[in-house]
Amino acid sequence: MKKLLLVLLSVAAMVVGCSDRQGDQPPPKRSGEMATKREYSVLEGVESQERSRVHAGAPLVRKHALGSEYDAVGLPSKGSDHGYVWIIANSDTLPDVKVLPEDALFTVTPSQVADVAKQVVLSQEVQDYLNAHATK
8 A cells, every 4th residue: 555655646746747847948038127127237337338438330248247147249339439239148038139228229240240149149039139230
């Protein structure tokens, strides 16, 4: 009787353990103001630091920006020789693409997007966003 009970408990534990995995999918991304606060804080910090920096038309990559777990990419501001538009390379929260300053224009070429992708992991959404805005 004890063996049967142990077998049944073992099977039940395996079934419960397997049902939580859901195909080894990553957990769903969080959203909302509290979830995204850290990422936007990083963007605000690097944007503030680099606001008056003169650029030569090339993107900047800040791995572990401001000592955080996030990589940030600075894209040269369009129509100006200084300042960058910043984006989180691989966001943990929704929306997947976070840009600061919002609605600011920037310049990037397809080859620059490829160069940035060699330096940091870009989420598919960020890579698609940059490629959609790339100029040849």
